[in-house]
Amino acid sequence: MSVEQNPASTIESNSQPVITVMHASVGSGHKAAANAVAQAIDKLRGTHDIPENVRVDVLDVLDYGRIKFDGNKTAASFTGATRPIYDITWRYTLTGRLLWGGGTGWSRVMFPSFNDYVRENKPLAIIATHITAANVACGARLITGIEYPLVCIPTDYEIEGWWPHKETDLFCVATEFMAETLRPRHVEESKIKITGIPVRDGFDDPCDIEQIKKSFGLPLDKKIVLVMAGASLPQPYVRFRAAIEQTIPYLRRFNRMHFVFLPGKDEEYSMHLKSVFNGMGLDNVSVLDYVEDMASLMKASNVAVLKSGGLAVTECLCAKLPMLLLGKSYGQEKANTTMLTSFGASLHATTFRELITTLNHLHENPAALKALLVNANALRKPHAAEDIVIETMKRVGVPVKRTRHFAEFYIGDKPAHIR
Numbered sequence: 001m002s003v004e005q006n007p008a009s010t011i012e013s014n015s016q017p018v019i020t021v022m023h024a025s026v027g028s029g030h031k032a033a034a035n036a037v038a039q040a041i042d043k044l045r046g047t048h049d050i051p052e053n054v055r056v057d058v059l060d061v062l063d064y065g066r067i068k069f070d071g072n073k074t075a076a077s078f079t080g081a082t083r084p085i086y087d088i089t090w091r092y093t094l095t096g097r098l099l100w101g102g103g104t105g106w107s108r109v110m111f112p113s114f115n116d117y118v119r120e121n122k123p124l125a126i127i128a129t130h131i132t133a134a135n136v137a138c139g140a141r142l143i144t145g146i147e148y149p150l151v152c153i154p155t156d157y158e159i160e161g162w163w164p165h166k167e168t169d170l171f172c173v174a175t176e177f178m179a180e181t182l183r184p185r186h187v188e189e190s191k192i193k194i195t196g197i198p199v200r201d202g203f204d205d206p207c208d209i210e211q212i213k214k215s216f217g218l219p220l221d222k223k224i225v226l227v228m229a230g231a232s233l234p235q236p237y238v239r240f241r242a243a244i245e246q247t248i249p250y251l252r253r254f255n256r257m258h259f260v261f262l263p264g265k266d267e268e269y270s271m272h273l274k275s276v277f278n279g280m281g282l283d284n285v286s287v288l289d290y291v292e293d294m295a296s297l298m299k300a301s302n303v304a305v306l307k308s309g310g311l312a313v314t315e316c317l318c319a320k321l322p323m324l325l326l327g328k329s330y331g332q333e334k335a336n337t338t339m340l341t342s343f344g345a346s347l348h349a350t351t352f353r354e355l356i357t358t359l360n361h362l363h364e365n366p367a368a369l370k371a372l373l374v375n376a377n378a379l380r381k382p383h384a385a386e387d388i389v390i391e392t393m394k395r396v397g398v399p400v401k402r403t404r405h406f407a408e409f410y411i412g413d414k415p416a417h418i419r
Contacts, residue, residue: 107139196381
């Protein structure tokens with residue numbers, strides 16, 4: 001059973017084999033991917049050289065920092081006027097000829113308690129879904145001399161520059177496009193696997209769509225449009241929600257569609273939506289508060305309106321749910337939007353007027369949704385988590401010569417993709 005552990009907790013006996021899955025609490029996607037990998041390890045225990053008695057630690061690297069800060073609040077500070085700054089940083093920092101290899105710097109200065117965790121537990125492998133976690137795990141290995149494969153999982157559809165390229169034993173990426181990004185960075189072919197982005201179980205399971213609609217109180221004779229307007233942080237959704245607010249007065253015209261609004265855990269926004277819909281007398285809308293079984297709801301729906309977050313769009317792909325991405329995107333979300341639209345796997349609207357036009361097109365031409373599904377199939381990899389675990393175990397116990405360095409920068413080849 002996977003466990004959440006923090007540095008203040010009692011460390012269990014290191015006689016039990018441990019696989020560590022690390023994320024950073026910066027948004028919800030990195031943790032969701034980490035939990036999906038942990039779930040896959042549990043599912044596969046006793047096979048593929050995974051010990052039957054393995055312990056799976058799912059750790060937030062920020063819990064081990066010498067200086068404590070809230071990663072979610074820090075991320076939220078880049079959702080307003082500072083978004084273009086973040087976009088430039090994400091797209092251009094160490095993504096050209098000058099590259100980041102890895103080193104001990106972060107771990108020695110900021111994360112000594114994680115080095116202690118490694119000394120005590122001697123993990124079989126560390127799997128990281130965030131660059132901070134990856135760099136801390138890289139540094140801990142060099143400092144302690146304890147050998148384990150470091151597996152890095154970018155949770156978007158392009159790779160930023162701060163991943164520890166030279167010290168990573170395996171990059172698990174979503175597409176060949178991403179592999180082409182890594183090759184000029186001198187990442188060996190044997191260290192690149194196109195697995196997809198890991199999502200939890202359930203998105204590929206067969207289901208009774210009619211029964212699911214009944215369980216959520218949804219009409220059986222209309223196209224279900226999910227409006228995914230909530231997550232653990234409301235700040236990134238400010239502009240998305242503003243565009244949705246401008247769209248709401250036009251929803252009545254789409255009489256063959258039923259709109260399901262998902263405010264997540266934001267109770268205030270949920271109450272606001274319900275008040276607006278009651279006041280307008282709209283009968284083709286529903287508001288569902290926090291939904292546990294999102295996989296079933298997504299599989300029973302016909303199209304989703306959402307931001308282009310890496311995990312959200314991947315779950316839509318795995319659930320075979322066509323997407324309509326809303327809003328101008330920056331950083332990793334810009335990379336996600338570009339990838340999905342270039343494949344013809346999603347539609348994109350930047351303003352509420354474009355959203356209304358696109359909804360009208362889908363309302364009058366529902367067959368267009370089938371084309372999106374066909375195009376998305378090339379990106380759909382619902383078993384990514386299991387594939388990542390299997391590839392990780394192939395590298396456990398394989399001796400690798402390491403060179404200790406505080407910080408390594410190096411020169412790569414001409415980037416495959418112009419940022």
